[in-house]
Amino acid sequence: MNQNKEHIAFMEMLRRSDSTIFKICLMFTDRDPKNVKDMYQDIVCSLWESWPRFRGQCKENTWVYSIAFNTAVSQVRHRSLSPMFLSLDDNTYNYLAEESKNSLIERLYELIDRLSPPDKALLLLYLDRIPAREMGQALGITEAAVNHRIERIKDKLKTLNQTTI
Template sequence: MKEQFLLLLETHQGLIQKVCNMYCNTKQDQEDLFQDIVLQLWRAYPTFRGGAKVTTWMYRIALNTAITRLRKETQGEPFAELGPEAFQVPAVEEGSREERAAMYRAIRRLSQVDQALTLLYLEDCSYREMGEVLGISEANVGFKLNRIKAQLRTLMSIA
């Protein structure tokens, strides 16, 4: 069981790192959150039955761990801030570097759940997978994504 879990981590560590980059400002916070997520994955691994894709299961645990940690944070600088490094943007993407930076600034202004949904959308997850990860219906995913897109358009026009 341990070997299977370690192989799973090795194969999908990029997924965990993206969540850490999305919700953490500093390298230290990213490393701490990475460890927290791995611990939660290890605790949940014996109960994983394969009913969902392994990546869906991992995203759900990673995002829930990050959001829970965020909510526990006390006063001071916010734990969660989306930086440009949160998403690996393909070189073929259209738009200038400034436009991308403006988009990331707009995404940072979304709620934590909306940031998570945006991450899953940018990862080309299906509505079904997004719903499974976040515990909402496919219809609600579509509704939320439409609202997020409208919010981002507004935030981008203000910037």
């Protein structure tokens, strides 16, 4: 009975956080539907594994970001070996891939791909207008470090933007 409640609560959380997970998957992969699907699966695995330890110590969305970033960064470093236990519909991943083929969005991702994984994580939080304090909580760094790094990323993006025009 308790297990069922936990299952329902997790699925509700997943429904609320689905777009966040998709954004992270798109940012940390090459937008290939297969790779996006693999990363989505890994992130859901990690969230499911960590779900019992979430006790509202931070906002739910901040917690999702921190787990998802952690999984995405480790998947980028080492290829995923997660068991294929999720049966996922392919259509969503194809739509996401199509959506990312817009020329402006492709250019955006081209710039993002040149950033390091921690910078990508910070940029996504910044673009999603997450407050600096929550960014710090999600990434395990201080608010001052967040602001400092944001400024550095802005400089990097400016340079990259000028060199790729």
